[in-house]
Amino acid sequence: MHNNVNINVHHVTRVEGHGNIVVNVADGRIETLQWQVPEAPRFFEAMVRGRSYEDIQTVVSRICGICSITHSLASTKAVESALGLEVSEQTDKLRILMHYSEQLQSHILHVGYLAAPDFFGAPSVVPLVAIAADVVKTVVRVHRVANEWSDLLAGRTTHPVTLRPGGLTRIPTEKQLRQLKKTLKDTIPDLKVIADAVLSVAANIPSFERQTEYVSLKQTNPPAYSFYHGGVTSTDINGQVIPIERWHEVTNEYVCPQSTAKWTKWHRDCYAVGALARFNNNGELLSPMGKDAAKMFGLKRGCCNPFMNTVAQLVECFHVIEASIALIDELLTKGLKEEKVSSVAKAGKGVGCVEAPRGILFHEYEFDKNGSCVAADICIPTNQNHANIQKDFEKFLPEILGQSENEIRLKLEMLVRSYDPCISCSTHMLNVQFVR
């Protein structure tokens, strides 16, 4: 065991915020061990106040450059709930199809570009090309399919423009849906190549375990592996389902001195959300290929190794492809028809809840009689994971203290990455110096 370890992975830029890992071990005793999130608050809830219900989605879509469809869907559902708007079955299915595109897009991005370099021992995806060019090319190909799929349903890859309270402003043609189905079928072999590649380095996935509470959506009527409908469940409540309107009872947000992001807790001092939480709560409802992928990696319900979240995401990639093909068949069987979208301002309060790729997401808005927003409350999945990451650190560090300082730092960084955190993507400006 090392008697003295001093790790300070510090990435404080108040514009593009990150997290810090701070470890201080003196004479074999852990003095400081913190997962800190120092980024500046972004005040989206304040930004939407005073704006029309019709503008909410456009603003909150910018919360995230990766899960902008998810934020758009959660906010649109919340607005529709507040205004008492029902959407057609066709709209519902097309939105789910849109949402699936983002799950694939985000998961493959995380598995391929962020987690795979760890498993292959590369510092990032750029040098990974030298080690595993074919795998990276396959990842890029699948990511491209997912992006184009988003583009088709959402109007553009990021920051959707087709969503309106009450419906969609534009729908794909049946020909485009048939083409999409073919493309998705053609993508399955590529996904298998990626799964095989990850399996080949799966020995590098740390075997750390810690029991915790896993929270996700659960859909019971009809039962489905849900990203979009249903209520809130957890591994601590024996399959019970809490209506999404009671989400504050789930999140219990609180302020913690080491973080500018709020932390959450439900039945324990922390809980986890994301692909592993969904799998642990709904794994038996995966599509056949999803189940096969889980089996291939030995992923079983009850898994409490946070590093396996990446594997659960890969499993979900198979599921969303298979579920989407079935959804397209249902849409084509009924035939697509143009639908008029209309809504009228009225006072009300509503909640929208969907699964972001990185976990359950809550949006809540209240409007006055003119449809102007008077209150907003958003709870993102990454904030729901912060306390859990801290508790993982506290169990994991003593287990790896015998390793080198570099190894310890890498393992703790990998642990953070496994949660696929969305810390901030509000700005991506260039910061350059000219080569003289």
Place this chain on the structure above:
Amino acid sequence: MTRHTRKKDVVLGLGNVLMSDEGIGVHLIERLSALKKNFPHVDFIDAGTAGMSILHLIANRRKAIIIDCAKMQTAPGTIRRFGPHQVESVKTLAHYSCHEADILQIVGLCRQLGQLPDEIVFFGIEPQTVAPDRSISQTLAARINDYVAAVCKELTCQID
């Protein structure tokens, strides 16, 4: 599967319109899109804070023009044209999250994958204000016609 036939050239506007001058790339795409009839060979795309998706938007094009807010140690409002080989990024990435992005790294990945456009041109615009605000600063607003003209000139000189 996509809605449009992919065109030979692309102009990408990057940024977040909720963060004042940081969104200048997107504001310029709005202005340039109004002129798209003059440029039938060009896709004008609001790429927002798209990160890695930029890879797909530029891959295998003839020419990619990328407009972004850039800290270049110049006076606010300054526009500079440069190629990827003329600059080096001084941005620190944490690699915790796919949400952070460095466009120069993305271009590097595109090169390694053999999908680089024949030509990449950046227009960097030095910000006055990067803070929550849906409007750009007066400094940049006063020069927006110059920025549009610079991009149009770049496109015009490339028409076959």
